Amino acid sequence: MPLKTRHGPEPVRRPVHVRSGDTVVVISGKDRGKRGKVLRVLPKVNRVVVEGVNVSKKHVRPNQKVLQGGIIDQESAVDASNVMLVCRSCHEPARTGITTLEDGRRVRRCKRCGETLDR
């Protein structure tokens, strides 16, 4: 399914290097240095929603879904290239590579400590 753009060629689609549930650190923008859990990944637009990052106040009216109106904090998506995956083994922000296991599965690997990040 082609991505709809108003003009110009389709943007380059890189696979997003993080998945929901990963811990990431923000490496640019106003939330630089913050760590948080990935809540959602939006591969089509190469963006991720990270807990506590890029939070803005949102004014909501009470409706059937939201019974309590008011001002709530809402995370918005940040570009996936602005976050770095935090390795669950060495607990450092690390670049990742893809490696193939003996059984043929392709998993992410921490380039810092060499540890496999997926089961």
Ligand SMILES: [Zn+2]
């Ligand atoms: Zn590591």
